[in-house]
Amino acid sequence: MIRYSLATILLLLAAFVVQQFLPAFTGLHHSRILLVQLVFLCCAVTVGTPTMLLLAFIGGFFWDAQCALGPHGGDPEVYTQQVENLQFGYSILLFGGMGLLMHGIQPLFKQGKWHFSAVLSGIAVLLYLAAEYTIINFVRGEFTLGRATMIQMASTAFLTMLFSPLVFWLLFRIAKTCSHSINPEAGRRRRAR
Amino acid sequence: MKPLNLIATLLFLGGAVWALTRSDRSVREIQNAYYRAMAPFLKSGSKLETHARAFLEETRHSKELEAELETTREQLGRLRLIESRFRALEYENVQLRHALSFKEATRFDVVAARVIRRNPTTWWQTVEIDAGSKRGIGTQLAVLSNEGLVGKIDRVDSGGERSSVLLLTDEKCLVSARVEGSPEVGILSGRRGGFDGEPVLRLRFLSANAAVRPGQRVFTTGRGGIFQPNILLGTIDSVEKGALDSEALVRPSVNFADLGAVFVVLSADS
Numbered sequence: 001m002i003r004y005s006l007a008t009i010l011l012l013l014a015a016f017v018v019q020q021f022l023p024a025f026t027g028l029h030h031s032r033i034l035l036v037q038l039v040f041l042c043c044a045v046t047v048g049t050p051t052m053l054l055l056a057f058i059g060g061f062f063w064d065a066q067c068a069l070g071p072h073g074g075d076p077e078v079y080t081q082q083v084e085n086l087q088f089g090y091s092i093l094l095f096g097g098m099g100l101l102m103h104g105i106q107p108l109f110k111q112g113k114w115h116f117s118a119v120l121s122g123i124a125v126l127l128y129l130a131a132e133y134t135i136i137n138f139v140r141g142e143f144t145l146g147r148a149t150m151i152q153m154a155s156t157a158f159l160t161m162l163f164s165p166l167v168f169w170l171l172f173r174i175a176k177t178c179s180h181s182i183n184p185e186a187g188r189r190r191r192a193r
Numbered sequence: 194m195k196p197l198n199l200i201a202t203l204l205f206l207g208g209a210v211w212a213l214t215r216s217d218r219s220v221r222e223i224q225n226a227y228y229r230a231m232a233p234f235l236k237s238g239s240k241l242e243t244h245a246r247a248f249l250e251e252t253r254h255s256k257e258l259e260a261e262l263e264t265t266r267e268q269l270g271r272l273r274l275i276e277s278r279f280r281a282l283e284y285e286n287v288q289l290r291h292a293l294s295f296k297e298a299t300r301f302d303v304v305a306a307r308v309i310r311r312n313p314t315t316w317w318q319t320v321e322i323d324a325g326s327k328r329g330i331g332t333q334l335a336v337l338s339n340e341g342l343v344g345k346i347d348r349v350d351s352g353g354e355r356s357s358v359l360l361l362t363d364e365k366c367l368v369s370a371r372v373e374g375s376p377e378v379g380i381l382s383g384r385r386g387g388f389d390g391e392p393v394l395r396l397r398f399l400s401a402n403a404a405v406r407p408g409q410r411v412f413t414t415g416r417g418g419i420f421q422p423n424i425l426l427g428t429i430d431s432v433e434k435g436a437l438d439s440e441a442l443v444r445p446s447v448n449f450a451d452l453g454a455v456f457v458v459l460s461a462d463s
Contacts, residue, residue, distance in 0.1 A: 050201035089212030
């Protein structure tokens with residue numbers, strides 16, 4: 001169990017590395033594959049609450065370290081109405097929220113129905129992006145939601161979801177290597193047959 | 194709730210509060226450490242992106258490239274002529290200033306850099322360039338292309354070989370701007386979620402009866418301490434008049450979809 005938990009942490013850190021090789025699809029309104037979020041979501045459904053929260057903290061913390069913008073600078077007398085930054089660390093809470101959502105269907109995953117988790121990972125990414133965009137609008141004011149933004153969010157969620165079977169396959173392999181079962185009920189049923 | 198889960202939740206919330214209360218300086222230190230650890234992978238990642246882009250460029254039709262080469266040659270010849278004229282004028286100007294005992298006022302140091310990565314984040318409009326502190330680059334420096342203002346340096350990697358540029362099309366990049374041929378000044382910025390087609394900028398805080406019309410050019414004022422004056426920003430596309438102030442939509446002069454080489458202004462006289 002501990003070995004598997006450590007492996008998921010390493011897998012999440014590896015996802016940060018691989019994410020650097022995944023550019024945005026300019027033809028699809030700058031959609032992208034959010035591998036870090038996907039790996040976190042897939043891991044979240046296979047581990048207990050404490051490990052999930054640890055993964056959420058690591059994922060959110062490093063994601064913000066990667067994406068945070070600096071202060072505007074310049075003369076405040078000229079730039080009187082500066083555009084607010086998102087507070088560093090907000091992603092930790094968003095990752096935590098997504099993790100709790102995935103935990104909700106953990107019983108289904110334990111029965112071997114990983115397909116539901118794969119679909120839910122896409123929905124969770126969509127909700128994550130929607131929540132992030134809502135926070136930006138809330139912090140900066142003037143709510144705007146254009147067609148391009150909606151397509152960007154939907155296609156990012158869809159593209160990300162397509163890779164979830166691959167991540168689940170990887171997690172099953174890791175669990176086997178660590179002699180740990182991530183869907184024990186399905187295993188028991190198989191043995192009973 | 195199980196005691197272990199309760200402790201984990203409390204620790205998670207404590208950690209989140211700790212992260213949320215970091216100062217700008219601490220955040221920059223965290224980012225520096227993160228990018229230092231990621232540096233080898235970032236290099237490979239941007240190489241891959243550059244190779245992919247080069248491959249796509251190579252596969253373009255040869256006739257199209259020939260025509261482009263011809264146009265570029267024509268432009269080069271024209272620019273050489275302009276440059277020789279500019280040099281002559283500069284020399285004449287220096288001579289005249291010297292004669293009038295003016296102080297030296299023609300310093301404009303720039304560093305050329307290549308764009309190696311585009312839009313690495315979901316919501317912010319940024320690019321990464323292959324020049325950093327080793328070549329004298331620091332934060333809040335203006336970045337130009339031969340078409341006009343591109344943006345400003347947002348972050349310099351601690352390795353000193355890369356920097357992140359916040360593009361003019363981002364909502365957070367504010368520029369004090371003036372409209373050519375009018376006394377109107379305002380603040381120019383990008384628009385949120387501006388990935389649909391060509392980007393459009395917002396020029397806000399113009400006076401209610403602003404005498405501006407489509408087609409007028411917009412330049413930097415030089416106020417605010419970041420951007421030098423008289424850098425071309427774009428052309429007015431439309432004007433919306435309000436009760437208290439007016440707002441204009443501006444087409445940027447720079448083609449952000451085809452951004453290759455940029456220049457970081459290290460120092461300039463305003």
